[in-house]
Amino acid sequence: MIRYLVATAAFLPGITVMDARADGDPVSGERVFQYCYSCHSVQPGETNLQGPNLHGIVGRRIASQEGFSYSPALRALARQEERWSEALLDRYLAAPYTAVPKTSMAFPGVKAQDERADLIAFLRTMGGPD
Amino acid sequence: MLSASPGTLALLAFLTLTGSGYAQQSQQVFPLPEGAYPHDVAPAPDGKVWYSAQRNGALGILDPSTGQSREIKLGPKSAPHGVIQGPDGAAWLTDSGQNAIVRVDPQTEKVQVWKLPEDTGYTNLNTAVFDKDGMHWFTGQNGFYGRLDPSSGELKVWKAPRGRGPYGITATPEGDVYYASLAGNHIARIDKATGEATVIEPPTKGQGARRVWSDSKGRIWVSEWNAGQLGLYDSKTNAWREWKLPGDKPQAYAVYVDDSDIVWVSDWGADAILSFDPATEQFTSYPMSEADANVRQILGRPGEVWLPESGTDRLMVIRTARQSQ
Numbered sequence: 001m002i003r004y005l006v007a008t009a010a011f012l013p014g015i016t017v018m019d020a021r022a023d024g025d026p027v028s029g030e031r032v033f034q035y036c037y038s039c040h041s042v043q044p045g046e047t048n049l050q051g052p053n054l055h056g057i058v059g060r061r062i063a064s065q066e067g068f069s070y071s072p073a074l075r076a077l078a079r080q081e082e083r084w085s086e087a088l089l090d091r092y093l094a095a096p097y098t099a100v101p102k103t104s105m106a107f108p109g110v111k112a113q114d115e116r117a118d119l120i121a122f123l124r125t126m127g128g129p130d
Numbered sequence: 131m132l133s134a135s136p137g138t139l140a141l142l143a144f145l146t147l148t149g150s151g152y153a154q155q156s157q158q159v160f161p162l163p164e165g166a167y168p169h170d171v172a173p174a175p176d177g178k179v180w181y182s183a184q185r186n187g188a189l190g191i192l193d194p195s196t197g198q199s200r201e202i203k204l205g206p207k208s209a210p211h212g213v214i215q216g217p218d219g220a221a222w223l224t225d226s227g228q229n230a231i232v233r234v235d236p237q238t239e240k241v242q243v244w245k246l247p248e249d250t251g252y253t254n255l256n257t258a259v260f261d262k263d264g265m266h267w268f269t270g271q272n273g274f275y276g277r278l279d280p281s282s283g284e285l286k287v288w289k290a291p292r293g294r295g296p297y298g299i300t301a302t303p304e305g306d307v308y309y310a311s312l313a314g315n316h317i318a319r320i321d322k323a324t325g326e327a328t329v330i331e332p333p334t335k336g337q338g339a340r341r342v343w344s345d346s347k348g349r350i351w352v353s354e355w356n357a358g359q360l361g362l363y364d365s366k367t368n369a370w371r372e373w374k375l376p377g378d379k380p381q382a383y384a385v386y387v388d389d390s391d392i393v394w395v396s397d398w399g400a401d402a403i404l405s406f407d408p409a410t411e412q413f414t415s416y417p418m419s420e421a422d423a424n425v426r427q428i429l430g431r432p433g434e435v436w437l438p439e440s441g442t443d444r445l446m447v448i449r450t451a452r453q454s455q
Contacts, residue, residue, distance in 0.1 A: 034252040038271035038294050038313065048336065049294075049313055050355070069379075072422065097167070097185060102422050102441060104398075106169060108185045108209045108227070 024114075029122025032115045035107065042126040051105065056127035058120065060084050073102040089123070090116050159419045160192055160445045162199050168438035168445060170212045170257070170427040174236060175219045181438055181445060182210035182223055189213065189221050189234050192445055202239055204232050212257040212427070216280070217264050224255040224268050231258070231268065231278050231285075244278055246270075250287045257298050257341075257427075262305040267320065269296035269309050275320065275327060288325050291318065298341030298385075298427075302348035306365070310339040310352060317342055317352060317363060332361050333370050341427070345387045345408075353385035353395055360385065360395055360406060375404060376413055386428035386435070388450065394435055396425035403428075403437060403448070419444055 033042070039051035047053050052065040062078035063070040070078075077100050081088055092099040093116050095109045110116045162168060168181035168190060181190040187208030188201035204210060209227030216222045216233070223232040225243075229252055233242040246253055253270025260266055266278040273294040276287035290296045295313030302308070307320045309327075317339050318327040332339060338356030345351060352361035354372070358380030362371045375382055381398040388394065393406040401423060403416045418425065424441035437446040 031252075034272060035254070038254045038273075050338075069381075097165075104422075104424060104441075106167075106184065106211075106426065106440065108167075111207075 024117035024119070024121030026118070026121040026125045028115075029118035029120070032110065032119040033122055035110065036119075039105075039107075042123070044127065054123060054126065057084055058086060058089065058124045059128065071102065071104040073100050073104070086120055086124075089120055093119060155416070155451070156449045157416060158194075158447050158449070159439075160194065160197055160199070160447075162190060162192070162443045162445060163201060164443060166190055166199075166201070166443045167440050168443070169210070169440055170214075170429070171436045171438040171445060172213045172215050172221065172429050173431040173434065173436060174215060174221070176236065179436055179445060179447075180213050180215070180221045182213040184209050184211060184440075187227060189223060189232075194447065202234060202241065204228070204234070204241055205230075205243060208232075211255060214258055214260070214429075216266070217260055218280070222258060222260075222266060224258045226253075226255045229253060229255065231255070231266065233280075244283065244285055246276070246285065246287060250274065253287070256296065257309075259299045259301045259307065261301045261307055261322065262303070265322070267299055267301070267307050267309075269299050271295065271297060271312070275299075275309055275318075277325070286325065288327065290314070291327055291329050292316070297339075298343075298353075300342045300344045300350065302344040302350075303346060304348050306348065308342050308344070308350050310342045312338055312340045312355060315339060315356075317350060319365070330363060332363070332372065334359060334361075334372060337361070337372075340383055341385050343385050343387045343393075345391045345393075347391075351385050351387055351393050353382035355381055355383060358382055358397075358399060360393065362408075373406070373411065373413075376400070376415070383426055384428045386430060388430050388435060389432045390450075392450075394428050394430075396428060396437070398424065403435075416448060418442075419446060 040054045042054050044055045052068045063074045093110050166183040167185040169184040170182045172180045179192045183190040188203050190201045192199040207227045210223040210225045212224040221234040225232045229246050231244040253274045254272040256269045256271045258268040269275050273290050292314040295311035297312040299309040316329045334357045337354040339352050340355040341353045343351050350363040359372045377400045379399040384396040386394045395404045404413045422441045423439040425437045435448040
């Protein structure tokens, strides 16, 4: 609902809106997170899954979970882009293999922009960067 | 329709004399359409080979005699993880994108879709197997396993003990069904009458049991991802054995047992395929077509072991010629 109100407000004079999709809906995002759930945890310290823990991923240094065996592709990304900005996360989540060729993550991506916004909104509520 | 040119077909062939008793093997590599991302592979009944084109949302069909391949789209949001051949000769896919079981008729190419019940939610469908009675069993990595009766269309889904993790699945010649739980670090046997799954713990804690495959005796071979080991569970004696893969940092992803009871494992740590002869307990290594080939599953038919290279958009076959004794 919030995103529709914001989108409507963009047409009203005197009101500045940055991006109708930027905020997303964390409640819906938790449902979108089911795509990630089997391999990623958002609970602090839970590191026994196949993918890195995503607690505090928004703004976190790329490939920075201690002890996790990142692919060469993710380590190369970390040398180019220091942190997981929301824009970079959005690009990666849309098509992981396009954004980071040779990533070992098989997940084909979240095609719908509103679902990605919701997912990032959810991840934003799951702690901040270290 | 996407296709790959047979003109680019590459052939790697060499002779080896191995501890597994194989006198001669050749490896052949087949390029697929760009972006195919073959997750799993399955021999088709007509000599062709199917693959699950996960990123193209399609069933891929390779004709090894020509090197030509093409893909059949499976539906909106499709992202198939696994593909197997059913007893009806059709391709059966576990489509995580559609949260559905999908069948493709090889003659008509008609696509049938069985969506999982809405109230189940997103299961992250993984892999499937048919038991000897023709029932289709599947896993959902978000913490589910289930059964589809192809004759009636009845679909049942159960929550897995210990939640997320169900990954590879296999059926023994006797008809028992086992799956591996990657996040749960165990294998489980499904009671087909009640649907209840019983957890069976490998000796190594936190081993990451990823895939399972039965040999001709009904023993269950397990690829242990975290531990970099090959496991063996014998249900008749309730005994386990485990072997560490060679190399510094092995990661055992896929496991398959061929018609000669030779065990095949993909090792991401070494970027290689290993065969393991249970008689000699020796591993033999085979290279992939390039680094980070990322073989996620293995299947075959007599004389052929097929390997989907998800990281290179290629399929590889190892042709095995049994040494005369």
